[in-house]
Structure formats: structure tokens, C-alpha cells
Amino acid sequence: MKVEPLVYYTSLFNSTNKDPIFADYDVFNQNKYITSFRFDNVDPNTISGQTVWYDPFSHKIYNACYQFDANSKELIKNGAFIDVCCQLGGIIMVWVTGEKKSILLNNYNISDFDYYVLSQDGDCNNEWLAIRDKIQYEYDKYSSQTKNEIFLLSMFTRGFISKFNYRYSIIFERWDNDSQEWCENDTIEMNPEFNSIEEMLFDGTYDKSHNEKLLQYHKAGKPQKLALRWKAYKSEYSAYLWFDEVETRIAFKQFCNNYPNANMDFTIRIDTNIPFFQIILGCNGFDDALLLSESTFQLIVFKNGFEFYRSNNYNQPQGAWVW
Numbered sequence: 187m188k189v190e191p192l193v194y195y196t197s198l199f200n201s202t203n204k205d206p207i208f209a210d211y212d213v214f215n216q217n218k219y220i221t222s223f224r225f226d227n228v229d230p231n232t233i234s235g236q237t238v239w240y241d242p243f244s245h246k247i248y249n250a251c252y253q254f255d256a257n258s259k260e261l262i263k264n265g266a267f268i269d270v271c272c273q274l275g276g277i278i279m280v281w282v283t284g285e286k287k288s289i290l291l292n293n294y295n296i297s298d299f300d301y302y303v304l305s306q307d308g309d310c311n312n313e314w315l316a317i318r319d320k321i322q323y324e325y326d327k328y329s330s331q332t333k334n335e336i337f338l339l340s341m342f343t344r345g346f347i348s349k350f351n352y353r354y355s356i357i358f359e360r361w362d363n364d365s366q367e368w369c370e371n372d373t374i375e376m377n378p379e380f381n382s383i384e385e386m387l388f389d390g391t392y393d394k395s396h397n398e399k400l401l402q403y404h405k406a407g408k409p410q411k412l413a414l415r416w417k418a419y420k421s422e423y424s425a426y427l428w429f430d431e432v433e434t435r436i437a438f439k440q441f442c443n444n445y446p447n448a449n450m451d452f453t454i455r456i457d458t459n460i461p462f463f464q465i466i467l468g469c470n471g472f473d474d475a476l477l478l479s480e481s482t483f484q485l486i487v488f489k490n491g492f493e494f495y496r497s498n499n500y501n502q503p504q505g506a507w508v509w
Contacts, residue, residue, distance in 0.1 A: 189325045190221045191272040192318055193239040194247075198268070200231040207232075209270065219336060222271040230263040235270070235280065240318045242325035243274040243336055246298040250278045258282040258289045275340025279347060286394040290347060292405065347389050349405045350438060352450035356380050356401075356414065361457040361464075368455055368464075378418035378458050386411040386509060388431060403449050408434050411509065418458045423494070425456075425463070425487045426507040433482040441467045441476045461487050461495050 197206035209223035221239070237250045254262065261284035262268070269281040276298065280291040328336075358378045359368045371377050383400050386392040389407035393400060412427045441450065448469045455464045463485055468475030485497040486507060 189242060189274075189321055189328070190219055191239045191241050191274060192314070192321055193221050193223070193237065193272055194314055196223050196237040196239075196270045197235060198225060198228065198232050199234045199236070200229045201233050202231050206236070219274040219339060220271060222269060225268040225270075228262050228266065228268055232262050232268075233259070235268070237270055237272065237278060239272045239278075240321070241272075241274060241276050242318075242322045243333075243340070244276050244298070245322070246276065248272075248276055248278070249297045251295045252278075252280055252291055252293065254282065254291070258291065261287060261289065273340065273343055274336050275343070277340055277343055277347075279343075281390060288391040288393075290389050290391050290407070292349060345435065347407065349407055350442060350450060351403055351405050351447075352452050353403045354383055354385075354400050354412075355451045355453040356383065356416075357453060357455045358416070358418075359455055359457060361455075361460060361462045368457075378416045378423070378456075381415040381417060382413075383415075384413040385409055388434075408438055409452070412454075413507070413509075414454070414456075416456075416458070421490050423458060423487060423489055424507075425461075425485060427463075428484040428502060428506075430482055433479070437467060437476060437478055437482065445469055 196209045199206055207225075207229065209225055232254065234251065234253045236252075238247065240247050258266075261282050264284055266282050266284040266288075269279075269283065271279045271281075273279070276296070278294055278296065280294075282289045282291070358371065358380070360371050361367075362369050382396045384392070384394045384396070385400060385406075386409075387407040388410045391407065408431075409427075409429055410431070411429070412425075414425045414427075416423050442448075451466075451468050451470070453466045453468060453475075455466070456462070465478040465483065466475045467478065480497065481499060483497075484500045484502060485495070486493065486500055486502070487495040488507075
């Protein structure tokens with residue numbers, strides 16, 4: 187028997203009907219240490235959800251209640267689907283995924299119980315409790331090494347889904363190789379016109395909405411991919427960046443340890459001519475900033491649809507920039 191969280195039920199609630207809408211068990215999916223459900227054709231009036239599950243790692247039954255915020259409600263009204271995922275270690279993740287944007291919910295009200303009255307249906311409860319005991323028995327047979335793997339996985343996931351308050355700041359300047367400094371462009375004509383930014387995060391969410399909210403302070407996970415577009419010298423440019431997961435996590439952790447709760451600027455300086463990119467983590471009011479090493483990201487730049495530049499460490503497959 188596989189050992190994943192045992193979900194008793196996961197449901198959604200809307201503003202017009204008090205009766206919950208339960209997940210369709212036909213799309214029930216299990217992976218290693220994970221149990222997940224998907225809600226398709228979600229009622230546009232959906233406002234909240236609830237999931238009850240048993241976790242053999244902690245020997246506890248969890249009850250999670252979650253509210254959908256304004257951003258996720260907007261996606262739901264436009265036809266988004268909802269994924270609910272439970273992972274060993276008492277972790278729950280809820281994604282709301284639309285055509286151009288997806289969101290991982292922030293806030294879950296999670297309670298745990300040594301004993302939980304699940305329903306008035308005694309036979310249903312007894313069947314569920316019997317399955318729970320069998321899963322627990324299988325889990326208890328795991329070696330200490332496997333249990334340690336699960337513990338490390340749960341710790342990694344908590345870091346994986348952690349969020350930071352930051353904005354992207356795109357600056358076009360000229361890099362002076364002699365002084366090793368950034369300088370303002372010489373003329374107004376040399377100043378590129380920024381067009382759009384798209385992001386995909388390590389937590390599985392993305393934003394392709396082009397509404398400039400990414401250039402404002404917002405709470406989000408760490409970037410995995412970025413797509414930038416701008417115009418300069420009557421030409422159109424697009425740049426695609428891929429970030430190394432380990433180095434990016436270390437950089438964010440280092441900066442946030444120095445400035446907890448600060449609004450962070452994820453600054454990308456670009457010299458279109460060379461081209462040359464430099465990425466800095468910083469925040470207003472503080473002089474010191476963290477320069478990301480060139481090994482932290484891979485880069486490819488296109489000019490008028492043709493490849494213009496790629497970083498020395500670039501090793502993405504053909505067409506990886508299409509996402």
C-alpha cells in the first residue's frame with residue numbers, strides 16, 4: 187500500500203447556497219506522499235473551502251478552512267479550476283488557476299484533533315477509520331531513513347511555498363566597462379520603452395496578465411522564470427531568465443534574514459546594447475544590497491525575433507522560452 191495523506195473530504199462553499207460542493211472523486215490523484223483533488227467548472231460564487239484529512243506522519247486528523255481572496259475570486263469568476271493538495275507533514279496547498287494567472291492561497295485556518303467526529307454516518311466513519319489504521323500500519327513499517335526523508339520533504343515544502351513581499355523594478359541604463367559602473371543613457375532616444383513582464387514561480391503559480399501589478403509590491407514566492415519585453419532603437423526585444431532554485435532560495439533567505447518584513451526590490455538592470463543584465467535584491471532606505479551572481483540565472487535575448495544573446499551557462503532545451 188502506498189502511504190499518502192488520507193482525505194476524508196474536500197469541499198467548496200458558495201455565497202448563494204449553504205450546502206458544500208464536494209470534489210469529484212473520479213479525478214482523485216495520488217503521488218508519492220501526496221493526495222490531491224481538482225475542482226473543474228467551479229461555481230463563480232465560490233467564497234471558501236474546507237478539507238479534512240488524516241496524516242500518518244504526525245498521527246493527526248487535520249481540518250483546514252480557507253477563504254478565497256479578491257484576486258482568487260476574480261479568477262474563479264473567469265472560469266479558473268482549483269487544485270487541493272495534501273502532503274505528509276500536515277501541509278495543505280490550494281491553487282486557483284486561470285488562463286493567464288494562477289494563485290497559491292496564503293492563509294489556512296488549520297486545526298488538528300486526536301479524535302474528530304467526522305459525520306453522522308457510522309458505517310462511513312468506521313470504513314474510513316479502518317483505512318486510516320491500515321495506512322498508519324504501513325507507514326510505521328517505514329525505515330527511519332524514509333521517515334527522515336519525509337520530514338526533510340515537509341521542511342522543504344514549507345520553504346517552497348513561503349512568500350515574500352517584493353516588486354520587480356526594471357531599469358535601462360548603460361554599463362561602463364572601464365569604471366565598472368552603471369551610467370544613465372546619453373540621450374532620450376537611447377532610453378528603451380518597457381513593454382511587459384511575465385513570471386512563473388517555484389511554487390507552481392504564474393502571472394501573464396500584463397497589468398503591471400508585478401511592478402508593485404505584492405506577496406509572492408520565489409521566481410523560477412521571467413519573460414521581459416521592451417522596444418529600443420526601432421527594434422523589439424524579449425529576454426527570458428531561468429533561476430537556479432538553490433541559489434535563489436539562499437539569496438532570498440539571506441536578504442530577508444537581514445531585513446525581515448521589509449518591502450524588497452527585485453531590481454533588473456539592463457544594458458540593451460551589449461546586452462548586459464544585473465540583478466540586485468534591495469529595499470528603499472537601506473544602502474547595502476545583494477547582487478545575485480551570474481550563476482544564479484540563465485539568460486537568452488531575442489531581437490526582432492532572432493537570437494541576439496545567450497549567457498555562457500545557458501543550457502535550456504530548444505523552445506524552452508515558450509511557456
